[in-house]
Amino acid sequence: MFLQFSGESKNIEYKVSLFDKSEKYMKTIVAFANIFSQMGLVEAWGSGIKRIFNAAEEYGLPKPRFQEFDNMFRVELFRSSFPMTNEKENIGEASEEHRR
Numbered sequence: 001m002f003l004q005f006s007g008e009s010k011n012i013e014y015k016v017s018l019f020d021k022s023e024k025y026m027k028t029i030v031a032f033a034n035i036f037s038q039m040g041l042v043e044a045w046g047s048g049i050k051r052i053f054n055a056a057e058e059y060g061l062p063k064p065r066f067q068e069f070d071n072m073f074r075v076e077l078f079r080s081s082f083p084m085t086n087e088k089e090n091i092g093e094a095s096e097e098h099r100r
Contacts, residue, residue, distance in 0.1 A: 052077070
């Protein structure tokens with residue numbers, strides 16, 4: 001399992017290899033939720049995926065891509081290629097506003 005920040009495109013790519021879609025699958029989902037929670041993008045469980053889509057739309061970014069193939073799934077998040085106007089802004093702030 002790894003989290004990769006792509007070079008030139010500056011997109012976030014998360015890949016997980018799933019060899020067993022039972023207990024290991026659930027552990028993967030928990031790990032996935034925890035990583036995005038630590039990034040401030042989602043809560044550990046709940047409506048976080050919907051908030052990711054809402055935040056992407058609010059910032060005028062393409063919708064995240066969720067792909068499943070063979071024994072893996074991939075989540076691709078996009079960000080703008082230009083700096084934000086308020087550099088102190090927390091990237092998860094917009095999604096937190098939807099929760100409040």
